[in-house]
Amino acid sequence: MPEVPCPVTRPPREPRRPLTLRDVSEASGVSEMTVSRVLRGRGEVSEATRERVMAAARQLGYVPNRIAGGLASARVNLVAVIVPSLANMVFPEVLTAATEVLEGAGLQPVVGVTGYDPDREERVLYDMLAWRPAGVILAGLEHGAATREMLRAAGVPVVEIMDVDGEAVDSVVGISHRRAGRQMAAAILDAGYRRIAFLGTMMPFDHRARKRMEGFEAVLAAAGVALAAREFYSGGSALAKGREMTQAVMARRADLDFLYYSNDMIGAGGLLWCLGQGFDIPDRLGLAGFNGLELIDGLPRRLATMDACRREIGREAARIVVAGRAAAGSRIELTPVLAPGDTIRGLR
Amino acid sequence: MPEVPCPVTRPPREPRRPLTLRDVSEASGVSEMTVSRVLRGRGEVSEATRERVMAAARQLGYVPNRIAGGLASARVNLVAVIVPSLANMVFPEVLTAATEVLEGAGLQPVVGVTGYDPDREERVLYDMLAWRPAGVILAGLEHGAATREMLRAAGVPVVEIMDVDGEAVDSVVGISHRRAGRQMAAAILDAGYRRIAFLGTMMPFDHRARKRMEGFEAVLAAAGVALAAREFYSGGSALAKGREMTQAVMARRADLDFLYYSNDMIGAGGLLWCLGQGFDIPDRLGLAGFNGLELIDGLPRRLATMDACRREIGREAARIVVAGRAAAGSRIELTPVLAPGDTIRGLR
DNA sequence: CTGAAAGCGCTAACAC
């Protein structure tokens, strides 16, 4: 990556007109083309020239204009990354991992947030494609028709992340949430629990949570077990909601012996409430969440969970974008591992 | 904001060459100039023409090229937002609030992450300024000389956020962390605690945490009280670290009667550990954190804390950028409120 | 209300 000629001294005068390559060219007595080469670190340039150019650029405080550069070269170092939310730690983590890989390749993520709203997703994508990014990473496989069409026509790598249960436009990196739900159900049944409740978010467009629940119920049904209760929430502090939902569901069905939460944060809230009630965990009552958040390490007991492979997803998605056309159509299904923690009996 | 002419039907053929205004112009029989007007929603255009153009654009799946547009108009709808980290929920929250305001004004945030590293901050800023953003929002007042110089020379609104203790390049929106530390110290002393420890992060560039500690110690010193212990951590799950640090510090100084944490997450970990130990909180031992995270609502006891005004900071910073030159040099100091929770005695 | 011409600041593709 080219060196950054940041200004260390104040330029002689505050020029009203923005600086251009020409200014650096004149100040250094080198042609614009060569200045451009130096600043991009491309092409063979003699060391002497290079230094004169860098000195002039630094001196003036010149910052190259990528808008012009992008137009001229039809190459842009931006990568669109579109996630449903930043409030759920899962996405900042995916983003952080993706950013590390992208930066290493000289690419710059541009983050868009949809709020789990397909219309906003469409708008956000449209706005980002207007910058002709070098790639698109976006969460989920469910998109509006127009969104899919834009992705298809974008002509750059598109990576749909988090989920693999569905049809991808181009590449996918994620886990099977249906399978994750099934796996958790099997473990719970194995451990002998039978009066099981599901506690989750009330978001029509959180397809991954829905799929986990579907997989979960399917396995229960196959074993002749029906969900004994369901509880949904929306908004507010997830930890507090976990607490409230748990209290509510236990008030309705005191005989429940297992609570499956759609994420670790509400699970943690539920766990704290249950411990406060003095419930015998995991014998009388088992609990499990989803995501494998770091947070779990600090709870009085480790909540059973399943790793959503967030960092790996971010990293692999970024790699696919970096690889360009070579990696088109990749499909990477990661395998979440059940971490039984201390809240499922007999599974230590 | 202009309507989004997203494609609802597949274009007739997959064109290899990217679409341009000219394609829409030809397909609609309207000049490029008028197509441009329609797509941007600028200038007077007859309804009939408008509809023909929109239909053609939608049909083709045309997405305007903002690179070319930005170059021609020297106007860009991007706003650089530079934060130290996404792992600390504080920043995603600021970002979310800022995004709401920016989107409402047709601006698009571009997020950069520095990892609390001044050199990375400089690089990130350089990369962002290369896109000639309409404004810059960045955390903190402490920057390298080159970074300050770039900010000064950017020629667009610059808003430094989170902190007001220091000299700003242009506008500032934040709170005084020194004052926050002082205020907390005063409250703790008022409540009669005297053997006080500080537990925090070991980050040389987390200036805000440092300032809180400085303010905190200053008030203690003025009252003739010295910090009885300090404990620092880095990396790992903050909740777990809070637990470990608390255990460690209490092992060293069992007579401590107050623990002041540099953030709520480690404070929550400490609180959970203390409750597990059966400590008499808040009488025998008081606790306080910082930030006012939502998370607190779900803990067995409400941790005392002080709101960092995160959403308000994001919102106001974005407003200043939206206002443009009119708001240059603004200074907004917000006042964090002490939320005594259940962990400081006599302050319910 | 609509159109034609002239760049925006840079880089690809060639010369030298």
Place this chain on the structure above:
DNA sequence: GTGTTAGCGCTTTCAG
């Protein structure tokens, strides 16, 4: 190694 020429796809400006 270095310089020259011609655009990239839009929008500004000015005519009609």
